[in-house]
Amino acid sequence: MQFDTNELVSFMTNWSVVLPAIVTTILMAILAQLLGIVLGLVAALAGRSRNIAVHGIAAVYVWIFRGTPVLVQIMLLYFGVPALLGGADPFPNTYPFLPAIMSGPFVAAMLALGVNEGAYMSEIIRAGILSVDAGQAEAAKSLGMTPRKTMSRIVLPQAMRVIIPPLGNEFNNMLKTTSLASMITVTELVMVAQMRYAGTFKPFEPLVGISLYYLAMTTVWGFVQSRIERKLGVGLARSDDEPGFWARTLSMSRGAPRAGGMR
Amino acid sequence: MTTPAGHIHGTDVKVSHDLLAAIGGAPTASTELVVDAQHVDKWFGKLHVLQDVSLQVRRQEVVVILGPSGSGKTTFIRCVNHLEKIQQGRISVNGHLIGYREGDGKLVEDKEANIARQRQEIGMVFQRFNLFPHKTALENIIEAPVQVKGMARDEALEMGKALLQRVGLAAKADAYPAQLSGGQQQRVAIARALAMKPALMLFDEPTSALDPEMIGEVLEVMKELAREGMTMIVVTHEMGFAREVADRVVMMDEGRVVEEGTPDAFFSNPTNDRTKSFLAKIL
Numbered sequence: 001m002q003f004d005t006n007e008l009v010s011f012m013t014n015w016s017v018v019l020p021a022i023v024t025t026i027l028m029a030i031l032a033q034l035l036g037i038v039l040g041l042v043a044a045l046a047g048r049s050r051n052i053a054v055h056g057i058a059a060v061y062v063w064i065f066r067g068t069p070v071l072v073q074i075m076l077l078y079f080g081v082p083a084l085l086g087g088a089d090p091f092p093n094t095y096p097f098l099p100a101i102m103s104g105p106f107v108a109a110m111l112a113l114g115v116n117e118g119a120y121m122s123e124i125i126r127a128g129i130l131s132v133d134a135g136q137a138e139a140a141k142s143l144g145m146t147p148r149k150t151m152s153r154i155v156l157p158q159a160m161r162v163i164i165p166p167l168g169n170e171f172n173n174m175l176k177t178t179s180l181a182s183m184i185t186v187t188e189l190v191m192v193a194q195m196r197y198a199g200t201f202k203p204f205e206p207l208v209g210i211s212l213y214y215l216a217m218t219t220v221w222g223f224v225q226s227r228i229e230r231k232l233g234v235g236l237a238r239s240d241d242e243p244g245f246w247a248r249t250l251s252m253s254r255g256a257p258r259a260g261g262m263r
Numbered sequence: 264m265t266t267p268a269g270h271i272h273g274t275d276v277k278v279s280h281d282l283l284a285a286i287g288g289a290p291t292a293s294t295e296l297v298v299d300a301q302h303v304d305k306w307f308g309k310l311h312v313l314q315d316v317s318l319q320v321r322r323q324e325v326v327v328i329l330g331p332s333g334s335g336k337t338t339f340i341r342c343v344n345h346l347e348k349i350q351q352g353r354i355s356v357n358g359h360l361i362g363y364r365e366g367d368g369k370l371v372e373d374k375e376a377n378i379a380r381q382r383q384e385i386g387m388v389f390q391r392f393n394l395f396p397h398k399t400a401l402e403n404i405i406e407a408p409v410q411v412k413g414m415a416r417d418e419a420l421e422m423g424k425a426l427l428q429r430v431g432l433a434a435k436a437d438a439y440p441a442q443l444s445g446g447q448q449q450r451v452a453i454a455r456a457l458a459m460k461p462a463l464m465l466f467d468e469p470t471s472a473l474d475p476e477m478i479g480e481v482l483e484v485m486k487e488l489a490r491e492g493m494t495m496i497v498v499t500h501e502m503g504f505a506r507e508v509a510d511r512v513v514m515m516d517e518g519r520v521v522e523e524g525t526p527d528a529f530f531s532n533p534t535n536d537r538t539k540s541f542l543a544k545i546l
Contacts, residue, residue, distance in 0.1 A: 138346055139393035139452075143407035143459055144383030147375050153410060157397050 007205040011196055012212070021192040022213060024101055028110050028181060028188065029174045035114025036170070040121025045151070047126060058122070065119035071180050073116055078108040078184040109181035117174060124166045128159030161232055168225035172218050179214075189213055274479030276431040276446075278487045283457070285425035289323075289492040290384075290460045294358040297322055297463050297494045298343060303352035305338065305518075312338050313349070314518040320463070323492045327505040327526075330515035331541060336498045339515070340465045343496065344385040345378050356385055357462055383411060386456030390468040392448040394440040400427060400451045401436040404458045412459070419458075426454040430484050446477030453484055464488065466497040502546060506530055514538045 012018060046058035065073065082089055091104030098107075132155050140150040182190040193206035283289045298320035305313040312335045320326050328336040341347040343354055345362030353370065354361045362378055363370040373381075394403050404426060405419035414422075427433050430450040440448050449469055456464060466485065470478040482504050489495060489508045499505065505512050505526060512529040514522040514537070522535040530546075533539050 133393075135389060135391055135393040136395065139387075139389060139395070140407075141379070142344055142346065142382055142385070142387035142389075143455070144379050144411045145407060146379045149410055153406065154395055158395075 003208075004202060004205055007200065007202055008209055011193075011206045012209040017192055018189075018213070020101060021187060021189045022217075024106065024186065024188045025175065025178050026217065027101065028106060028113070028178045028186075029171065032110050032113035032117055032178070033171050033174050035111070036117025036121045036174075037167070039115060039118025040123075040125050043118060043122035044125035044129065047122065048129070062119045062122050065116050066123075070113065070116045070177065071183060074109055074112040074180055074184060077112045078105060081108075103186070105181065105184045105186045109178070109184055109186050113174065113177060113181075117170065120170060121167070124170070125159070125163055128161075128163035129155055131162040132158045164229060164232060168221070168228070171225075172221055175217050175221065176214055274483050276450075276480035276483060278431055278480075278483045279429035280487065281491075282429045282484070282487045283491045283493065285422060285429050286457055286460045290462050293462070295322055296320070296355075297324075297357060298496065299355045300339075300343070301353050303339070303342060303349050303354060305335075305342065305347065305349045305351075312518050313342070316352070316515075316518070316520055318513060318520065318523075320494060320496060323494055324510045325489045325493075325495045325497065325508055326511050326513060327497045327499060327509040328513045328515055329499070329502075329505060329541070333517075334515040335518040336515045337467050340387075340467055340496055340498055343463075343465060344382050344387055346387075348372070356381065379411075383407075383459055384462045386459060386461035386464040388449070388452050388456055388464065388466045388469045390471050392440070392445070392452045392472070394448050394452055394455070396440050399437050399439055400432065400443065403440070403451055404455045407455070408458050422458060423454070426457060427451070430454050431480070444477060445473045446480045449473065449477075449481045450484055453481075453488075457488075462494060464493055464495045466495065466499065468498050468500070470499065470501060500545070502530075514541065516541070 043058045043061055046054045047062075049055045049058075078091060082091065089104070091108045093103055094100055095102065095104070095107070129151075136154055136158065137150050140154040141147075145153065178188055179190040181188050182194065185191070189210040193203075193210045196206040197203040296319055298318065300316060300318045303313050303316040304311070314335075316335070316339055318326070318339075328339065330336050338347055342349050343356065343361065348362065353363070359381060360370075360373075361381055362373055364373045364377070365371075394400075395406065398406060401420065401423045404423035405414075405416065408414040408419045408422065409416055424433070424436060427436055430453065432447060432450055432454075435443060435447060435451075440451070443451065453469075469485065470481050473481065478501070482501060485495070485497065485504070486508050497504070497509070507526075509526050511523060512526050513520055514529070514533075514535065516537045522529065522533060522538045529538070530542065533542055
């Protein structure tokens with residue numbers, strides 16, 4: 001079998017097809033990740049609740065969504081929910097109030113990925129909260145701060161330093177996991193490649209092409225992430241030549257991106 | 264580390280003699296009895312850490328609690344602002360029951376919001392400072408006045424700077440805790456607690472985590488507070504401070520108050536055997 005470089009270039013520069021697919025991939029990854037962060041925060045805080053019901057719901061959520069394949073979750077949402085609803089179709093080809101790129105399948109995949117991600121983010125945020133010294137919350141409480149203020153003003157800002165590196169890792173993963181949306185007809189990168197080789201019978205070139213695009217996206221994100229981390233590490237620096245407090249606590253050396261920054 | 268005279272910890276730090284002027288003078292407690300702890304019992308699992316502890320602290324009084332580690336002194340002052348629950352007895356601060364409210368003749372734990380409001384009038388200084396590392400010295404001080412009391416930021420900044428200046432740290436307003444020495448951090452922590460204008464200050468071994476040369480500067484601030492009429496409960500191993508500053512010394516052992524009295528009587532003429540052996544070891 002021969003590798004057809006012309007076919008690769010031709011596929012990769014077929015902008016009218018490839019660009020919307022890239023936009024779909026990035027948009028879905030960002031929205032799903034944001035949803036995941038929100039749900040993860042809610043689940044992490046619920047998991048700390050003294051109320052057994054609240055605590056239990058959070059535990060069951062994490063248990064189920066970390067314990068079943070995300071592909072199955074996507075398909076259950078897209079095929080299962082309409083079946084449950086009977087006649088109504090929650091995932092039509094287009095929504096009148098959304099741009100065309102955000103089709104029903106797009107929304108279904110984005111929701112499923114986000115809910116799945118929330119289960120993982122919940123554990124990451126929980127670990128971040130646990131990493132903050134208990135004396136911090138005690139000091140805040142002793143000043144008359146309510147549990148909510150203590151969490152939002154004192155504990156979470158400090159937990160961020162521990163949350164951000166694995167969060168970057170999660171988003172790297174999310175960029176690639178959006179490929180599963182092709183299973184429910186979302187026209188993202190994998191779908192575009194499949195459509196291409198269905199006609200040309202040359203699967204190799206489009207698959208290499210989308211791999212290069214995924215690689216480009218994750219590489220750019222790696223740079224962005226290391227910028228964010230460096231900013232967090234440097235914000236509280238003592239002086240120009242000494243690593244800052246957070247840099248020292250997290251033992252990250254200034255200038256070099258942290259492990260997990262580029263994968 | 265423990266000195267009878269209390270002057271061995273010399274310090275160059277200048278503490279203003281109008282420390283409380285920065286928060287508008289000594290806060291006036293509304294009742295004569297600022298702390299009233301009655302028959303407090305507490306267990307950690309099976310460990311009976313506080314056994315029938317009763318202690319009263321009057322307005323402007325400085326009470327020093329001494330005792331070996333594990334005697335329950337830290338646990339007790341943590342109960343006074345409800346960082347720890349109690350299982351029996353009751354603790355009132357400024358006439359209000361702390362952490363609990365009466366319901367059907369029983370005590371039930373109060374709502375978090377009510378507990379938070381009560382803690383506003385109780386300042387606490389911790390052994391390990393617990394400054395907020397993501398905030399500067401000045402931001403540490405204004406955080407609670409602005410966020411909890413709703414004080415205008417400009418007003419809080421002014422008060423914060425005045426407090427820092429009076430504890431000898433005017434130049435460190437924009438420094439982060441990691442950039443400060445232990446003694447400096449603890450002085451910021453005291454200023455942070457004072458910024459809430461508390462009627463009572465609790466000190467939980469405030470100098471135990473400090474290098475010896477930094478103990479003096481923290482004790483100096485505490486002495487000044489005492490001099491200006493702040494009501495204080497101090498858990499410490501600094502015998503010099505106890506002898507010089509305390510109005511009353513309380514000795515705890517194995518979760519009980521075993522002796523209390525004026526520093527003079529306590530140090531020169533202890534009656535309890537446990538106190539005698541403790542003082543013999545420590546002086």
